[in-house]
Amino acid sequence: MPPSAPRLPRVPFLVLRLLAPRAERDEILADLAEEYAAKAARDGGGAARRWLWNQAFASSPALLRWSWWRSRSGYEPRANAFRPGDPVLKTWMTDARYAMRRLRVRPGYTFLAVLTLALGIGGTAAVFGIARPLIFDRLPYPNADRVVTFWMPGWWTEEELLFMRRKYSGFTEVAGYRPNDVTLAQTNAPTRLIRGIESSAELFSVLGSPPLIGRTFRRGDDAQGSEPTVVISYGLWQELGGKPSILGTRLTLGGLDRTVIGVMPRKFWFPDPAVRVWLSRPLDPQGRNGSYALLGTMAPGVTAQSVSAHLPSITSVLGARFKYSAKADKTRDAQFKTLRDELLGKMRPAIVAMFVAMGLILLIACANVAALMLGQVEGRASELAVRSALGATHARLLQQIIIEALLVGVAAGLCGAALAAAGFHMLAGALPIGAWAENASFDWSVFVAALAMAVVAVLLVVLAPAVTLWRGDLRGALNRARTGGIQGRGGRLERGLVVIEVALAMLIASGAALLVRSVSNLYAINPGIDPRNVAVIDVVSNRNMRMGERARVLDNLTHALSALPGVRSAAVAMKLPLRGGGDSFDITIEGKPGLEATFTYFRIVSQSYFSTMGITLRAGRLFDSSDRPLADNDTTTREIPVIINEALAKKFFPGENPLGRRMGGGFNIAQRVIGVVNDVAEGALTDQREPVRYYLGGQAPWFGNLEAFVLKTRRAADLPAVLDAARQTVNRVAPQLAVQTTTTMERELDRAVGPARQVMTLLSLLSGLALVLGAIGIYGVISHFAARRTRDWAIRVALGLPGSRVVTHIVGQGVALVAVGVVLGAIGTLALAHVLASLLFGVTAFDAIAFAAASLAMLVIGVVAAFIPARRAGTVDPALVLREQ
Amino acid sequence: MKTDSELAPLGVLEEQILVGVLRTRDEAYGMNVRREIERVTGRELAVGAVYATLDRLEAKGLVASKRVVVDGMSRRLFALTRVGATALAETRAMREALWRGVVLRTE
Numbered sequence: 001m002p003p004s005a006p007r008l009p010r011v012p013f014l015v016l017r018l019l020a021p022r023a024e025r026d027e028i029l030a031d032l033a034e035e036y037a038a039k040a041a042r043d044g045g046g047a048a049r050r051w052l053w054n055q056a057f058a059s060s061p062a063l064l065r066w067s068w069w070r071s072r073s074g075y076e077p078r079a080n081a082f083r084p085g086d087p088v089l090k091t092w093m094t095d096a097r098y099a100m101r102r103l104r105v106r107p108g109y110t111f112l113a114v115l116t117l118a119l120g121i122g123g124t125a126a127v128f129g130i131a132r133p134l135i136f137d138r139l140p141y142p143n144a145d146r147v148v149t150f151w152m153p154g155w156w157t158e159e160e161l162l163f164m165r166r167k168y169s170g171f172t173e174v175a176g177y178r179p180n181d182v183t184l185a186q187t188n189a190p191t192r193l194i195r196g197i198e199s200s201a202e203l204f205s206v207l208g209s210p211p212l213i214g215r216t217f218r219r220g221d222d223a224q225g226s227e228p229t230v231v232i233s234y235g236l237w238q239e240l241g242g243k244p245s246i247l248g249t250r251l252t253l254g255g256l257d258r259t260v261i262g263v264m265p266r267k268f269w270f271p272d273p274a275v276r277v278w279l280s281r282p283l284d285p286q287g288r289n290g291s292y293a294l295l296g297t298m299a300p301g302v303t304a305q306s307v308s309a310h311l312p313s314i315t316s317v318l319g320a321r322f323k324y325s326a327k328a329d330k331t332r333d334a335q336f337k338t339l340r341d342e343l344l345g346k347m348r349p350a351i352v353a354m355f356v357a358m359g360l361i362l363l364i365a366c367a368n369v370a371a372l373m374l375g376q377v378e379g380r381a382s383e384l385a386v387r388s389a390l391g392a393t394h395a396r397l398l399q400q401i402i403i404e405a406l407l408v409g410v411a412a413g414l415c416g417a418a419l420a421a422a423g424f425h426m427l428a429g430a431l432p433i434g435a436w437a438e439n440a441s442f443d444w445s446v447f448v449a450a451l452a453m454a455v456v457a458v459l460l461v462v463l464a465p466a467v468t469l470w471r472g473d474l475r476g477a478l479n480r481a482r483t484g485g486i487q488g489r490g491g492r493l494e495r496g497l498v499v500i501e502v503a504l505a506m507l508i509a510s511g512a513a514l515l516v517r518s519v520s521n522l523y524a525i526n527p528g529i530d531p532r533n534v535a536v537i538d539v540v541s542n543r544n545m546r547m548g549e550r551a552r553v554l555d556n557l558t559h560a561l562s563a564l565p566g567v568r569s570a571a572v573a574m575k576l577p578l579r580g581g582g583d584s585f586d587i588t589i590e591g592k593p594g595l596e597a598t599f600t601y602f603r604i605v606s607q608s609y610f611s612t613m614g615i616t617l618r619a620g621r622l623f624d625s626s627d628r629p630l631a632d633n634d635t636t637t638r639e640i641p642v643i644i645n646e647a648l649a650k651k652f653f654p655g656e657n658p659l660g661r662r663m664g665g666g667f668n669i670a671q672r673v674i675g676v677v678n679d680v681a682e683g684a685l686t687d688q689r690e691p692v693r694y695y696l697g698g699q700a701p702w703f704g705n706l707e708a709f710v711l712k713t714r715r716a717a718d719l720p721a722v723l724d725a726a727r728q729t730v731n732r733v734a735p736q737l738a739v740q741t742t743t744t745m746e747r748e749l750d751r752a753v754g755p756a757r758q759v760m761t762l763l764s765l766l767s768g769l770a771l772v773l774g775a776i777g778i779y780g781v782i783s784h785f786a787a788r789r790t791r792d793w794a795i796r797v798a799l800g801l802p803g804s805r806v807v808t809h810i811v812g813q814g815v816a817l818v819a820v821g822v823v824l825g826a827i828g829t830l831a832l833a834h835v836l837a838s839l840l841f842g843v844t845a846f847d848a849i850a851f852a853a854a855s856l857a858m859l860v861i862g863v864v865a866a867f868i869p870a871r872r873a874g875t876v877d878p879a880l881v882l883r884e885q
Numbered sequence: 886m887k888t889d890s891e892l893a894p895l896g897v898l899e900e901q902i903l904v905g906v907l908r909t910r911d912e913a914y915g916m917n918v919r920r921e922i923e924r925v926t927g928r929e930l931a932v933g934a935v936y937a938t939l940d941r942l943e944a945k946g947l948v949a950s951k952r953v954v955v956d957g958m959s960r961r962l963f964a965l966t967r968v969g970a971t972a973l974a975e976t977r978a979m980r981e982a983l984w985r986g987v988v989l990r991t992e
Contacts, residue, residue, distance in 0.1 A: 016933070024915075024936060027960055031916035032932060051929075059933025066937035077943050079950040079961050 008033060009049050012056030019063035021070060023080040091396065092403065099404040109376070113369045114411045116773055120362030121416030121453045126427050127358045129420065129446035131351045134344050134436060140267045143208030143297050148307060149342040150294035158283045160322065161200060161292055167317050170310030174296035175202035180279060182254035183540050192738065194236070195274045198281040206297045207270065214247045214262030221280040230258040233276040234266040253277060271343050273436055295339065307336055349838040350432045350755045356835055357511065357766050360504045364770055366457050367501040368777045370464040373405065374494045375784050377465045398466055405462045413454030417447050430762055432755030464493055494781050499821045501777045505770035506825025506858055511836055512767040513850035514843060515760035521842035522753045528680035529577055530614025533716050534745035536576065537709040537726050539737040551629050551698035553734050554707065558606055560733045564725050566718035567711050571609035572697065576708045577680045578752040588664040589652055600648060600691040601682055602666060604700050610677060612712045618646060620659045620675030629698025639670040640699040647679050648691030667700055685752040686841060710745065719744055756839040771861050778865035782814045786873040793873060794881035807874035814866025815859065822855045892945065892968065893975035902938050903973045906948060906963050913963045915939055939963055947972055
């Protein structure tokens with residue numbers, strides 16, 4: 001090439017260089033360079049460059065085919081007889097065939113390597129698939145980045161909403177919404193309850209979400225006297241026929257005919273995927289009706305950081321109009337939260353914890369396979385040494401290991417993807433992500449994730465053997481093999497891997513132990529009821545019934561249900577324990593003035609509620625047949641009995657006998673205390689026990705349109721049959737009522753214990769897996785350790801060392817590895833504990849007992865795994881070993 | 886060794902390259918063959934395709950190659966074998982037979 005020639009474009013040359021067979025490479029490249037120079041001189045640099053790129057592109061398929069064909073056929077022209085090098089793919093294909101053979105003759109090793117990697121890959125990929133929409137994807141609202149939620153959700157009243165409308169500084173629009181689950185009455189299907197939201201007219205424009213068809217709410221839809229409208233979800237639309245003609249038709253929702261004005265797109269959800277209808281709500285300018293949450297679109301130029309600067313002006317507008325008590329001052333503690341935090345924040349710790357755990361499993365699997373492979377490399381030391389002596393380069397030997405790892409990785413990636421597909425919905429259901437579980441879909445991204453993880457895993461796995469190979473003195477290995485390895489130390493990297501493995505397993509195990517402690521703490525809280533063998537049937541009224549009629553229907557049904565086979569007793573209640581606080585009203589007590597703005601929970605229950613739920617009487621009596629229901633037009637009865645709980649007795653009658661005292665409030669009738677029962681977790685399990693009043697249904701009106709029947713069965717095994725029979729009984733005896741859901745009180749308790757329980761179950765499973773993987777790692781390394789020194793020990797045993805000392809020594813090695821791993825793992829746990837912190841109850845993230853339990857488990861596993869090879873080494877006959885070598 | 890009739894007719898690229906080898910004679914290296922075909926036909930050819938085809942032709946026994954050193958660089962110099970010459974002649978005969986009496990008309 002003349003010195004004046006233009007610089008050669010590097011990339012096309014590199015491509016051709018990579019693809020051309022080595023024997024012809026220089027020739028082809030030199031010719032191209034020459035022609036390139038000629039072209040550049042004649043047609044200019046640009047044309048020459050284009051030509052070269054064209055050549056590289058057009059030649060690639062032919063060159064690839066050429067290489068492939070030569071590798072497969074083994075054809076090499078005679079003219080190349082003394083040229084260096086094989087076709088590029090040839091060595092790879094030879095190595096692949098060789099690796100395949102090696103993997104086939106060692107099925108145990110192959111199976112273990114593929115399976116461990118596949119478990120890690122599949123699990124991580126599945127969690128990724130589930131977590132992606134929750135953590136990584138954009139929320140399905142065009143304005144998602146510009147929407148924040150307002151402080152104190154569930155706090156705003158309609159009066160405040162309307163007064164503040166368009167007075168929010170820093171916001172273009174603000175909407176209020178609250179949950180409102182409604183019944184959907186259909187002519188040809190049973191009535192059912194569907195999750196809904198009622199909101200002010202701004203909701204959809206704040207989110208910026210357009211409908212699929214029709215329209216969303218617009219200004220005036222929430223005015224008093226406006227036509228009741230509803231926007232429905234894509235899913236509900238499909239269930240109702242999926243025809244555009246649904247627009248303008250009416251749906252009977254919660255007993256009210258509403259016009260369908262729009263259908264939202266399939267991907268839309270708000271505030272969670274279980275919500276299927278968004279209802280317009282006529283807002284009352286004087287409405288003290290509360291529990292609205294606010295969300296608003298920030299004005300242009302305002303960011304999530306700068307929006308707080310607008311708080312004082314909003315609170316001052318609010319404060320100037322409304323007077324708040326010190327305890328409930330809405331103008332204090334004001335803050336904004338991003339929409340993502342508000343909607344998905346609660347699920348994040350559980351998902352992150354699972355993600356971390358799965359990732360750790362994958363790392364453990366990698367360490368394990370790396371250790372296995374390292375053992376293989378060391379076991380092949382003589383073979384590799386011979387090959388190296390015959391002229392194989394390090395790169396070539398490394399290539400073989402990489403190919404073996406790649407084969408294992410590809411197999412593991414495929415198995416992992418299959419595992420992820422199989423376990424996806426199970427995992428989604430097991431994770432505490434509520435309605436998102438049904439929305440989680442296994443898609444290509446999980447598959448891609450699985451393959452990506454496989455590649456990462458292979459790279460990690462290959463690292464260790466590559467380092468050994470690179471550092472290793474292969475010819476020395478040949479010598480050692482001959483002399484029997486008395487000097488054979490080595491194995492440091494292998495042991496390092498096991499230490500890492502143990503440390504990671506320790507992380508998972510101590511995380512699981514923390515959650516086990518936390519969850520057992522939650523279960524140790526006495527909910528005040530006996531949840532065993534209690535079936536729950538939630539019913540909803542189809543239509544409005546007068547108080548007397550309703551009481552009669554419920555009473556008849558209770559009798560019918562208690563007569564079912566297997567049922568010990570049956571009762572009905574307005575609201576069951578553990579299902580959130582619910583309704584409260586004011587309380588007055590004769591002889592105790594000054595209780596004006598004091599509220600307590602109240603519950604309407606049937607006669608045998610207490611015995612069915614296992615609530616015990618502390619003083620006085622329970623409701624009995626002498627407590628008669630009141631007729632609708634009853635005006636003569638002066639007082640009704642009330643039962644109170646211990647918390648109420650303690651709060652309002654300290655040091656007094658509450659029995660026989662008269663109370664007021666709520667109903668326009670006096671109430672006499674006839675009994676005191678134990679405290680029950682009415683709201684959340686971990687809440688302070690609140691004062692509660694219980695009234696007998698029929699004497700006090702049944703509120704709302706939802707009731708729950710509870711049936712105590714004789715045995716747990718009776719529950720499914722009883723639930724089925726109960727469903728039929730409701731349809732037969734009380735057609736005015738529809739069964740919503742059936743469940744058991746024990747499941748309700750599980751639900752109340754919350755996400756920690758589900759994460760605990762999964763983490764326990766994973767720590768089991770981690771322990772097994774750790775055990776395999778320890779076993780493998782100790783086996784190698786023992787095998788390497790067999791001759792060493794044989795000599796010592798021959799000189800009089802007892803076999804038991806050999807066993808102790810080897811087990812000691814295993815325990816030492818575990819101990820180091822445990823210490824490192826404990827340090828790691830301390831660093832990572834904050835991931836779990838929000839899931840913990842009653843234990844700190846630094847819990848000694850949890851640590852001790854996890855460490856103990858690891859040590860036991862270590863001893864057991866090390867004992868097997870140790871025994872083998874200790875019982876070996878020295879004469880046999882020495883003769884062999 | 887395959888019989889001649891099995892090797893004919895040759896593919897278009899194969900035929901062109903064999904003729905190219907004949908045309909460049911003592912200088913039938915891959916690059917020269919490619920240049921010659923490009924010069925005569927006016928069509929650009931990918932260098933990879935030419936080398937790969939020459940290699941395949943040699944595996945079939947239609948050409949043979951030997952190493953020569955030109956300007957200090959080792960090159961593979963190709964030459965037609967007897968089999969190659971026969972295959973080329975047969976391919977040409979087949980084509981000419983096919984064309985005989987055909988008048989190319991467009992409508």
